[in-house]
Amino acid sequence: MIELVIPAIISCTLAFFIVFFITPPLIKILAKKNYTVKDMNKKENVMIVRPGGPSIILGIVVSELVLYGFFQLNEILAIIITTTAAFLIGYVDDRKVMGGWFKPVTLAIAALPIILLGAYDSDLAFPLFGDVQIPLLYLGLIIFMIPITGNTINSIDVLNGVSSGFMVIASFTLSICLFILQNYEIAILSLPLGFVSLAFYKYHKIPSKIFPGDSGALTFGAMYGVIAIVGGVEIIAAIALLPAVINSFLFLSSVKRVVEHRQIKGKPVEHTDDFKLKATNDKTAPVTLVRLILSGGPLSEKQVGFVIFKLTIFSGILAIITAFLMGVSI
Amino acid sequence: MKSGLYGFLFAMWLLIIIGGGIVVTLLGPISISGYGESNWFIGSIIKGIIAIILVIIWILILSKLKNWIFKKELKI
Numbered sequence: 001m002i003e004l005v006i007p008a009i010i011s012c013t014l015a016f017f018i019v020f021f022i023t024p025p026l027i028k029i030l031a032k033k034n035y036t037v038k039d040m041n042k043k044e045n046v047m048i049v050r051p052g053g054p055s056i057i058l059g060i061v062v063s064e065l066v067l068y069g070f071f072q073l074n075e076i077l078a079i080i081i082t083t084t085a086a087f088l089i090g091y092v093d094d095r096k097v098m099g100g101w102f103k104p105v106t107l108a109i110a111a112l113p114i115i116l117l118g119a120y121d122s123d124l125a126f127p128l129f130g131d132v133q134i135p136l137l138y139l140g141l142i143i144f145m146i147p148i149t150g151n152t153i154n155s156i157d158v159l160n161g162v163s164s165g166f167m168v169i170a171s172f173t174l175s176i177c178l179f180i181l182q183n184y185e186i187a188i189l190s191l192p193l194g195f196v197s198l199a200f201y202k203y204h205k206i207p208s209k210i211f212p213g214d215s216g217a218l219t220f221g222a223m224y225g226v227i228a229i230v231g232g233v234e235i236i237a238a239i240a241l242l243p244a245v246i247n248s249f250l251f252l253s254s255v256k257r258v259v260e261h262r263q264i265k266g267k268p269v270e271h272t273d274d275f276k277l278k279a280t281n282d283k284t285a286p287v288t289l290v291r292l293i294l295s296g297g298p299l300s301e302k303q304v305g306f307v308i309f310k311l312t313i314f315s316g317i318l319a320i321i322t323a324f325l326m327g328v329s330i
Numbered sequence: 331m332k333s334g335l336y337g338f339l340f341a342m343w344l345l346i347i348i349g350g351g352i353v354v355t356l357l358g359p360i361s362i363s364g365y366g367e368s369n370w371f372i373g374s375i376i377k378g379i380i381a382i383i384l385v386i387i388w389i390l391i392l393s394k395l396k397n398w399i400f401k402k403e404l405k406i
Contacts, residue, residue, distance in 0.1 A: 126350030132358045136374030137381055239346060242339050253393055292335065292400060314336060318343045325347075 001184060007070040008188045015063035015192035019199035022055040027203070027210050039208065041159065041301045043275040051094040051213025052204065056196055057087040060223060063192035075230040076189060078119035079223060085110035086150055086222030090215030103154075103218070104147040110222065111146035115139060119230045126235060127325035142229055148248075149225030149241065154217040155251065156244040158290060161205035162305050163212055166244065166312050167197035167220045173240040173316035174224070177323035178231050186231035193223050206302050236326075240319035243311040247289035254287040272298045334399050341395055349388050356380060 030036070030049035039046040060083055068076045089106045092098065114120055122138040123131040134141075157163035171194040178187035197220065203209045212220070228237030238245065266285030272278050276298040279291045293299070293307050357380060362373040 124353075126354055127347055129351040129354035130358075132354045134357065134374070134377050134381070136371070137378045140378070235346060235350060239343055242342055246335075246338065246342070249392065250396070253396065289335075311335060311339060315339055315343075318339070322343075322347070 004184055004188050007067055008191060011063040011067045011188070012191050012195045014066060015059045015195040016199045018062055019055050019059040019196050020202065022058055023052060023200065023203050023210060026052065026055050030210070037211065039160070041271070041275070041277065042207070046207075048208050048211050050211035051091065051215040052200060052210040053087050053090055053094070053213055053215025053219055056200055056212065056216045056219050057084060059196040059199065060192055060219065063196075064189065067189055067192075071185060073119075073185065073189075074117040075119045075186065078114045078117045078230055079189060079226045081113040081117075082110050082146060082226050083219055083223040085113075086146070086218040087215050090150075090154075090213065090218035093214040093218075103151060103214070107147035107150045107218070107222065108143045111143050111225075114142050114146075114226060114229055121232050123232070124234060125232055125326060127322050128328055128330050130329055141234070145229060145234065146222050146225045149228070149237075150218040150221035152241060152244045152248050153221030153224070154214060155248050156289070156308070157212060157217045158288075159206075159301050159305050159308075160208040161201060162308055163217050163220065164197050164201040164204040165305065165309055167224070168194060168201055169309060169312040169316055170240045170244075171197060171224060171227075173319050174227060174231075174233065174237055177233055177236045177240070177319055178227075180320065180323040181233065181326060183231055183233070186227065190227045190231065193220070193227065206305065233323075236319050236322050239322050240312075240316050242315040242318070243289060243308060250287045250289060250292065269294060276300050277304055338396065338399050341399070342392065345388060345392060345395075349384065353381065353384060356384070 027049050035051075036047040036049050039048045061080055064076050064080050068080075086107060089103060089110060093103060120138065120142060122135040123133050124138065124141070125131050153163055153167065156166055171190065175187050175190045175194060178184075178190055200212065200216070204212060224237065224241070228234045266282040267280055268282070268285040268288050268291040269277050270280050277290070277294055277300070278298040279294040285291070289308065290304055293304055299307070357377045360373055360377055360380075362369045362376065365372055
């Protein structure tokens with residue numbers, strides 16, 4: 001255990017400070033190139049640069065490469081390759097508007113290195129009831145997991161600071177669960193995700209100076225998915241991600257097809273005169289987590305963000321309880 | 331509303347725990363014999379089909395639960 005402390009400290013420090021120091025110059029470069037989008041939830045015509053994915057992936061790759069110097073695990077290679085592929089997929093989508101099929105299909109392909117490197121265990125562990133061996137089915141689970149986690153995080157990236165703040169809570173929860181399960185090496189590998197998210201949150205929180213874009217959100221989601229697989233904590237990871245899962249579930253069950261957000265005509269949320277967020281009565285608009293939160297009445301963008309964070313903390317507590325239940329069998 | 335969301339989260343968690351129990355109980359003991367080297371493959375296919383059916387049932391229950399918990403809010 002003690003031999004893991006130094007690599008953990010070095011990788012976490014690098015993960016945090018690379019993003020912390022690289023993001024401001026990235027903001028300047030993106031502003032100079034006029035890579036900006038309008039912040040739809042601001043009264044004034046505020047333009048925000050995007051994507052922040054390049055600083056996020058740099059923090060992740062450097063910290064994981066340092067860890068590889070210490071451990072030489074295939075799991076680290078799987079994290080680096082799949083997460084980098086997800087970043088590239090997101091970056092293509094940031095630069096060029098792609099069809100609804102693009103991200104799910106390419107993210108499924110991005111999951112292949114996990115299988116090729118053999119960085120998984122095909123036993124699926126459940127709390128209280130133990131493991132079940134599903135060798136063939138598990139390969140399908142890997143292929144589906146990366147597109148699901150990637151798109152789930154991407155779909156919650158709707159307000160200032162929400163996706164990065166959400167990722168801070170969910171990824172540290174996952175790390176805590178891995179420590180509880182005494183899976184120390186994977187726990188150490190997972191820590192950079194939390195620190196990268198935390199450093200990026202400084203610039204992404206309200207009022208945002210930069211948006212992560214698809215490249216940032218898919219990087220967050222894909223790395224989270226890979227950690228869940230290589231750590232054998234798929235169920236716990238899904239529980240920690242529940243608020244975002246609810247968002248995707250509500251969206252899909254209301255529009256009843258896989259579709260890009262930009263293709264949806266109806267608006268789930270509008271603004272009041274004082275620019276608070278308010279749920280619309282539009283029957284054609286999808287039901288989303290934000291729309292449900294706002295059904296109780298208008299709230300500011302910051303208030304909605306905090307409600308989502310509180311829900312994430314609640315699901316994080318459920319995930320930690322689940323990690324303890326993994327050690328109990330009935 | 332917010333309590334409804336917490337309730338829905340908790341219900342999803344319970345469904346995952348119970349669903350896990352059903353998966354382990356149903357899929358765990360499945361073992362095929364008599365097909366030589368194909369035993370593993372056929373067993374996996376059967377487990378896959380049962381798992382997909384269970385996931386569909388899980389989604390249907392969740393959908394009913396969503397409509398019940400958010401019946402007022404979903405009229406928006």
